[in-house]
Amino acid sequence: MSNQQSFAKDEAAIRSLIETWTGAVRKKDIDAILRNHSPDIWMFDVPPPLQLKGIDAYRKSWDLFYAYSPDSPAFDIREMTITAGGDVAFAAALMRCVFVEANKDPVDLDFRLTIGLRKIDDQWVITHEHHSIPATQ
């Protein structure tokens, strides 16, 4: 494979991984959400605290997320760029999120997402996530 073909293959693999992850979020499938994440993931989430370290803290962040959306949320990629090398990659995206709860109005929360990945044993693994909304102050 040429370098160009290799980059295209890595980019496609990462796009598929991220789309599978967003699908898992919509399905509230926590095991699938965590499937391609590093035990050492460093996360910057939308709500406080400032940072979360490790897969257990990352798993708990989804409990908080689903407290806001007991029913399946919208969690869709509006725009994404993937920058893939042979062994390290990152993706930046604008995301659409809608929290859904019976007998309440849905709540829109568009946010910005950056994902960092490393290829380990020929498999892309997410080692960093940064989710945010602009400051309101």
Place this chain on the structure above:
Amino acid sequence: MSNQQSFAKDEAAIRSLIETWTGAVRKKDIDAILRNHSPDIWMFDVPPPLQLKGIDAYRKSWDLFYAYSPDSPAFDIREMTITAGGDVAFAAALMRCVFVEANKDPVDLDFRLTIGLRKIDDQWVITHEHHSIPATQ
């Protein structure tokens, strides 16, 4: 060079680039701030709007920044991890920022930072920055 040596060399080059950038922010040297940035940079900044595209929008974001800090701000790396491949890299960091204005109390704004880079013509270039604070809602 072995792969390990090459990764260490890239990581050191990126650390130096980011430290030079934070120094330029402290010195209010806008040309130095922009020196290693892509014309197509995609930025997610702390204040609105949701996104900024291109180096001109990126440059203007610093005008807004210095409106809050007419005197030299603190802008320091508290903790940073760099994940460098041969041609793509990203860095995640917790940052200390203090806005400074004569005759006013300094204002602390600790924030989270993710930087995405691509190696172009053997030189690391920043193509993505994501700055944020946790949501207060």
